[in-house]
Amino acid sequence: MTFHSMWAELRPIGRSSASGGYRRFAWTGADTDCRDWFRQQAESRGLTYELDRNGNQWAWLGDPAEGDAVVTGSHLDSVPDGGAFDGPLGVVSSFAALDELRARGVRFTKPLAIVNFGDEEGARFGLACVGSRLAAGQLTVEQAHRLTDADGITLPQAMERAGYDPAAIGPDPERLGRIGAFVELHVEQGRALDLSGDQVGIASAIWPHGRWRFDFRGEANHAGTTRLVDRHDPMLPYAETVLAARREARLAGAVATFGKIAVEPNGVNAIPSLVRGWLDSRAADQATLDTVVDGVERAAREYAEAQGVELDVVRESFTPVVEFEHALRDELARILGKDRDAALNVPVLGTGAGHDAGILSGTVPTAMLFVRNPTGVSHSPAEHATEDDCVAGVTALADVLEGLACR
Ligand code: GLV
Ligand code: MN
Ligand code: MN
Numbered sequence: 001m002t003f004h005s006m007w008a009e010l011r012p013i014g015r016s017s018a019s020g021g022y023r024r025f026a027w028t029g030a031d032t033d034c035r036d037w038f039r040q041q042a043e044s045r046g047l048t049y050e051l052d053r054n055g056n057q058w059a060w061l062g063d064p065a066e067g068d069a070v071v072t073g074s075h076l077d078s079v080p081d082g083g084a085f086d087g088p089l090g091v092v093s094s095f096a097a098l099d100e101l102r103a104r105g106v107r108f109t110k111p112l113a114i115v116n117f118g119d120e121e122g123a124r125f126g127l128a129c130v131g132s133r134l135a136a137g138q139l140t141v142e143q144a145h146r147l148t149d150a151d152g153i154t155l156p157q158a159m160e161r162a163g164y165d166p167a168a169i170g171p172d173p174e175r176l177g178r179i180g181a182f183v184e185l186h187v188e189q190g191r192a193l194d195l196s197g198d199q200v201g202i203a204s205a206i207w208p209h210g211r212w213r214f215d216f217r218g219e220a221n222h223a224g225t226t227r228l229v230d231r232h233d234p235m236l237p238y239a240e241t242v243l244a245a246r247r248e249a250r251l252a253g254a255v256a257t258f259g260k261i262a263v264e265p266n267g268v269n270a271i272p273s274l275v276r277g278w279l280d281s282r283a284a285d286q287a288t289l290d291t292v293v294d295g296v297e298r299a300a301r302e303y304a305e306a307q308g309v310e311l312d313v314v315r316e317s318f319t320p321v322v323e324f325e326h327a328l329r330d331e332l333a334r335i336l337g338k339d340r341d342a343a344l345n346v347p348v349l350g351t352g353a354g355h356d357a358g359i360l361s362g363t364v365p366t367a368m369l370f371v372r373n374p375t376g377v378s379h380s381p382a383e384h385a386t387e388d389d390c391v392a393g394v395t396a397l398a399d400v401l402e403g404l405a406c407r
Contacts, residue, residue: 001041021083038091056118062111067111077120080123100394135171173363184356185368189352209281209354212279216234231271256282281293
C-alpha cells in the first residue's frame with residue numbers, strides 16, 4: 001500500500017464536514033477507527049500486533065525480546081479541529097518507510113517496531129501524551145484516574161467504554177527497556193524548513209511547556225439589573241489576564257495562550273459565576289517560562305482582587321526542556337547528510353511543540369525528523385505538507401531506519 005493510498009484511507013476518519021478539521025479524541029469512535037486502521041496495517045504486513053497496558057499500539061518486525069529495537073511512529077489523535085498531518089504523518093510514514101526498506105531488500109539486524117501512542121494531544125482529558133507518560137512513569141495511575149473530560153467521564157470509564165482494560169494502566173519499564181532508539185517523524189509546526197529551502201530537518205530540542213488552569217469565581221447575577229459597582233464579574237479579571245499573558249510573553253520572548261475557556265452559567269443575560277481559562281505557555285528555557293507564568297499569575301491575582309473575585313491557579317501539566325540525545329541526533333545527520341557535499345548539513349531545529357518523543361527522551365535515546373510545512377500552520381484544518389515533501393520524509397525515515405536497524 002502506497003503512502004498515497006494509506007493517506008486516502010485515513011483522511012475521512014474523524015473529519016468534520018463543517019470545519020474540515022479533525023476531531024479524533026482519545027477513546028472515541030474516531031479514535032477506535034484510527035486504531036482499527038493501525039491494526040490492519042500491521043497485520044496486512046505480517047507484523048506482530050501488540051496493544052500495551054496503556055493503550056499504545058505496536059507493530060513488530062522481529063522479536064521484541066531481543067532488545068535494542070529501533071522504534072518509529074507517532075500518534076493518530078488530534079486537537080479539536082486539528083490538521084491531517086500532526087501525528088498521522090509520522091505513523092503513515094513509518095509503514096511506508098518499512099515498505100521501502102523491504103523493497104530495497106535490506107536485512108534487519110535488530111527488531112523494528114512502529115508505534116501509535118494514545119492520547120498525545122490531550123484534547124479530551126486536558127493532559128498531553130497520556131499514553132507515553134503512563135508508560136514512562138511520568139503520570140501515576142492515581143493521577144490518570146483523576147483525569148476527567150468535559151462531560152465528567154473519567155479516563156478509566158472512557159477506556160472501558162472503548163473496550164480497553166483500565167485496570168492495567170501503569171509504568172511499563174520492561175516494554176520501554178526493549179527500545180534502543182526511538183525516532184518520531186512529524187510535520188514541522190513552523191516555517192524554518194520553508195525558509196531554509198529544505199524538505200526534511202532534525203530536531204534539537206523541545207521547549208519546556210505546561211498548562212495552567214485559572215479559575216475566576218465571582219457572583220452570578222442579572223445582566224440587566226445589577227449595577228456595575230455591585231458586580232463581582234469574573235470575566236473582567238479573566239479578560240485582563242489574557243492581555244497580561246500576551247504582554248509577559250512578548251517581554252520575555254516566549255509564548256503564552258489562553259485557547260480554551262469554560263463559563264458558568266454561560267448565559268447571555270447572566271453575569272458569570274465562574275470563568276475557567278487554560279493557559280498554555282512555553283519558552284526556550286525554564287527560567288524564562290517561570291518568569292512568564294509567575295507574571296501572569298501575579299497580574300491575575302491583582303485583577304481578581306480588584307473585582308472581588310476569587311482566583312485559584314492549578315498547574316495541570318508540565319514538561320521540562322528536552323534536549324535530544326546528541327549521539328543519536330548526529331547519527332541521523334550523518335545518515336541523511338551522506339549524499340550531500342558536507343555531512344551534518346541537514347537543518348537542526350528546536351521546537352515549541354510537545355511530542356511523545358520528548359516524553360520518552362528521559363528513558364530511551366530519542367530523535368525526531370521534521371517534514372517541511374509551507375505555511376507553518378498547525379493545530380488547524382489549514383495544516384499542510386506537499387505530497388512530494390511527505391515522500392521525501394518517508395525516504396529520509398527509511399534511510400535512518402536502515403542506518404540504525406541494519407548495521
Ligand atoms: C502538542 O502538539 C502540543 O505541543 O501541545
Ligand atoms: Mn499537536
Ligand atoms: Mn503531534
